[in-house]
Amino acid sequence: MKTLYLMRHAKSSWSFDDLTDKERPLNDRGRDDAPAMGQALAKRQIQLDLLVTSPAVRALSTAALVARELDYPPERVEVVEPIYEATVPDLLAVVRQLPDPADSVLLVGHNPTITEFANVLSPSSIPDMPTAAIVCLKFSCARWTEIDRANAEYYFYDHPKNQ
16 A cells, blocks of 8 residues: 655745746745644654655745654655646656655645645546645555555645635
8 A cells, every 4th residue: 555645835925036936935924824734744644755845945944844743753844846846647657666674655746736746646536635634645555656646545634725
């Protein structure tokens, strides 16, 4: 069984005209929502084997804040360059290359791709994911290369306004 948590990064700031898109930080709401969603995962007793994130500052910051709430070691957060500006096939390639010993993985990425990817894999329709939203899918397989909608089970969808 493989469990995949797909998370859209928390709300970012548009206040810095001199920063590139990749450099944009979280805004105040994002700095509140990311740990709140980490706490929501902790209440569900989620234990991650691996946390992977886009290298964008807003995604990396989201991952770090969620990791802290889950007591996941920050030095084990893996930055995966292809997640930034990924297409759905790019994200599928990233997930299918995950190490098989990792059964529970959180991937922090960007919209619209993260929502599109969730809908490609989920047997249930996923609404457009607001910032810091999380979808959990479970797959009846032993290897990440085998994940597919055909062996997927929609487990939950959560977002900051639920907290």
